Amino acid sequence: MTAPELTEVPAEPRRPRTGPPLGRSVAIVIAALLLAVLASMLVGGNMVPPAGIFDTDHGDHGIFVKRWDRTLFGLAVGAAFAVAGACMQGLTRNPLADPGLLGVNAGAAFAMVTAISFLGIHSLGQYLWFGFLGAALATLLVHFVAGFGRDGATPAKLTIAGAALGAGLSSWTTGLLLVDREAVEQIRRWQVGTVAGRDSDLLLTALPALVVGIVLALAMTGALNSLALGDDLARGLGRRTGLDRIAIGTAIVLLAGTATAVAGPIAFIGLVVPHVVRRFVGADYRRIVPFSAAYGAVLVILADTVGRVILPPSEVQVGVTATVVGVVALIWMVTRGRVAAL
């Protein structure tokens, strides 16, 4: 027994008074995940019996394989968007922060359209990287610009900068699309936001970035908690706020950039999920981040499942259904005054 072990015994964190006990929350989220995955496997244009899931000889097994890919993809993308949103809200102390609002989606879309129409790149695996690059540059630019001036990156300035950059980039994108008809054909299917029709190779390409992003976000939850108190207090608590911001920003870029690049701009997950989760588990980011990941995944695959059956015989993309769910949830929260100030 060496001395360090003694000091490593963690002090049991006092449970915040809001929200149900942690055990129950965990049980609920696991149940929700299982139910959502099951629904996503079984429900669709062809309703299939559960018997075919593990039976490779069953006639419907092929459908399950396709749906399994799609479900995995939805889980990854949903978790990424929600965690990115939670990190952004913590980093900017801004309840409005969302990859869509801070210009990340617009940056990704612009970079992809540029790649398609100027560099002649046509496969999704290739222009994914441009989407990622665009998202990263947009995030950096927004924070850089908002950081100018007397009082640094205040929430209001960040949001204005993000909205400004987003609007500007969308105009450029539209301008390019007006000139290049082929790019319209490719980009309009991406722009609506979907998890369908992506093969597992794409997920494997994106997975390392997503995993690194999520791990980084989970590692920085303590920093998010300190930053929530304000920069000065965080510094007083011994945090190096500059480094913390860089690490959290990296996580946001990895998650939002990759997810936007592979699935298109699914705008609402990052805004709504952390708000709802905050209501369930309190304001502690050590809980908000993992729970956001889980509920983001649930929301995306449920929205995808609903989209398959709501307007038969065609499918409504997850970008649309998630948005509808998100708007209803958000309006409900706002009318009840649940949008807590951070």
Add this chain to the structure above:
Amino acid sequence: MTARLEEYAADTGLVRRARRGPRRRLTVVLAGLGVALVTCFAINVLLGDYTYTIPDFFRIVFGADIPAATYLLMESKLPRAILAILVGLCFGAGGAIFQVTLRNPLASPDIVGVTWGASAAGVFSVLILGFTGPSLSAAAVVGAVAVALLVRAVGGRAGGQRIVLVGVAITAALTSGIHYLLSRASIWDVQVALQWLAGSLHAADWPRVRIVALCLVVLVPCLIALTRGMQATELGDDLAAGLGVSRRTPDLLLLVAVLLVAVAVAASGPIAFLAFMAGPTAMALNAGRPTIVGAALTGAVFTLAADFVGRYLIGDINVPVGVMTGACGAPFLLWLLARGATGKRAS
């Protein structure tokens, strides 16, 4: 006694002097914007792919018939420039009213969702209902008003943050709705819709100018009547009520702003950023004080300038005005933001 009176006299002098400074500044700003507007209008009409001299311009306007030149001026350049001015005025004034009444520079019609309501209704009516012309305009107005009512009903007016939150939510919903419609439509319709969505003046003609002008003739007197209480509403609801301004005034002002923006969107499509940009720019020119007339003039100047640059100065393609305003407006606003010019009231 006399000493006290002198003190009072000195005080009023001080107040008067303090008031005179901003007023003089406003006059200078408005005059400057007016000159800029006339200059931009002249450049738009006289220069370009076909150059007119000023005497020729007046001769043609007063009825002289010069082959080709008359047609080009009267049927293309003049209506386009006038429509640019009208639309710019609408966007500028509408945006500034939103920002001042909601006391939030973020709460411009483009971000609160009003512009997008008009756009979504327009795209829906082009792609699904096959509307063109006046019915398209009517659909856009209906969409804008509906979204404005929804945002107002859900978001309330007190506390700028909440209404922006709701507006952003609804904007995101409308955007994804638009993308969904675009992803399903035939590629030809998509081109038409995109052209309109980008915000462009290429379809300007006299009937359209007449509709916008008529709407302005109705809306501007309402606006003037309502703006009397505007400085008081800026202080917040309670103080405004205390100063004798009806609580309904801000709502009516917002309604006028919604109509202004909707009319403009119907005529030219949602010109990106104009409503968002004009207010803060005019405010920065006016030493941090909001001015609706200034914002309207700024909007008109921006539209004219952007239209001219997009039409003639960029290669041989016709860049829609909305793409120009968005592309130039974003860096400009980012610069304003970085300089802290808008930070003064950004709370």
